[in-house]
Amino acid sequence: MASKKEGSIRHGGDLGEACRLFPQAPEPWIDLSTGINPIPYPWPALEASAFTRLPAKSDLASLEAAAARAYGAAPDHVVAAPGTQALIDLVPRLRPPGRVAVVGPTYAEHAASWTRAGHAVVAAADLSTEADVVVVVNPNNPDGRVVPARDLAAAAAGLAARGGWLVVDEAFADLEPVESLCGAPPPGCLVLRSFGKTYGLAGLRLGFAVAGEPLIGTVRRGIGPWAVSGPAIAIGRRALADGAWRREAAVARGRDAARLDALLEAAGGRVVGGTTLFRTADFADGPGLFARLGRAGIFVRRFEAAPARLRFGLPAGEAAWARLAEALGA
Template sequence: MPHGGDLADAARLAAPPEDGWLDLSTGINPHAYPAAIPPEALTRLPQRSRLNALLAAARTAYAVPPGAGIVAAPGTQAIIQWLPRLVPAERVTVVGPTYAEHAAAWHPHAATAEADELPAEGLAVVVNPNNPTGRVHAPGTLRAAATRDAPDGVALIVDEAFGDLAPEASIAGAPGTLVLKSFGKFFGLPGVRLGFAIGAPDVMGRLSAALGSWAVSGPAIEIGAAALADAAWIATMRRQLADERAALDAVLGAAGLTVIGGTDLFRLVECRDAAGLHRALARHGIWTRRFEHAPRWLRIGLPGAALPRLAAALEAVTHASIATRTPS
């Protein structure tokens, strides 16, 4: 399954640039949290006391209510693989188009369908804010969908991988839900491999047992506990990302691209020949994310300090007559 972030794919399409690839194929914060790892986190097994500190910091950062359970895992992808075994269902509706791993995880276990809206019955999966469109479902709408009867009391799985950018939309801990939280995207540390599940205590107990002892590494525990407790950094970064997203929108607009969605970490643009633009930017050392199911879509991550490099490449591409005109 194609994903962003693998520069081996970029190297197959274009020669590696002298100044290195600018990878904009993911929605990762270009300003990583200044992580520090105590030496003992590498030389001893992960400590229960430190895991508890991580979970306490996550509860506060994600506003998890006291009655809900929370489990840490080596990334939300690891949790996604376990969902069909934790919450068995005969039919699952994935609200999309969205992150393709959700449908792929359920496909061997249940009848899986994709829909534009939340279904009236059965188990549903929604990414909120959505990837790649950035669509945000109102919390009230999601809470209402989560009240219907469902297997194991879970009617709605909500992937809030980009939820740090829209905390007001989170429904972490709401009855009838299982909510996923990704650490690496907002904090710019995807290699740490850290994620969380939030839901009913009995379901979270089963997930914890399935993941087993020492599921999260000592370095991930220490980095996550420090970052999630750093409220000042979080608030400042949210403002900075919003400002940089606006600057990116201006550059994309000047290049004749139409922004049709996204978040403060990536923008989804529409153009007549997204594949052509994708290839042209690759020749300039810039890697973006295209979608086979949507040939007019291209996702472009936030470039941070490299915005002038992207602007120059887009200008060169435009002058080379690459078709970037918005379809009528």
């Protein structure tokens, strides 16, 4: 949601803001303001060539093939990018200005990026709209709402019939029992997938677009050559090929999410949704709890449009769990 500074968007993970708000807070900070896996994939040692030479086309192709297998997509339907955010910024510039509906409330960068590109953007409660482009986050951030794949496919067909697009952001789908559109994206449908959230390696900056032709070709040309770094290619293709790790992570983080729900409910919260990687709850005094946690060195996500609502990422390790439980019970 937008902050008070006009034109800016408040994001999770901004420990600079946390330090400004709570300069006396104990360190180290526990950053629960993001939806990033707190237990990262064990990245391998890399050959020096990953840093010293430009990635070859075959390197990028092997990464996209690994992503295709992980997402159940055809290899020629996948394009790698330096993070999902780069795709969110790029896609609105790939078509002339028109009418865009963003199903929300949701991740604020979607509406902001389409607006910056000159489109007329409106908020929508559901998929039933006459816009040229519809954007939906599935599962949604921050409430975890899921739109069935059949409804998305029907919306995509209606949009494609009039030259429109359906953009489906599946950033949090990896660890969820959600039916993805990656396997057979309908015409005019573009799916976005995040790597860093699932694998706990957000600093690597890696994401993917999945679509059929001609849309995926338009995206590939828009990204251009050498967009993804050598280290990101090397680590990404290793991690994406490790299906066992991802299955184990889904089970372990699911247990963590249930544990977090119990803590929030014991503290008087009403859990309103979320995903395996974050939980969202309403509190009688959301601003007061945000401040109390901040003074304890725990940073969570707040929403100016819904002051009672706070979003919590998963703690990493028992020490962080203990600090959160203590702060919630204070």
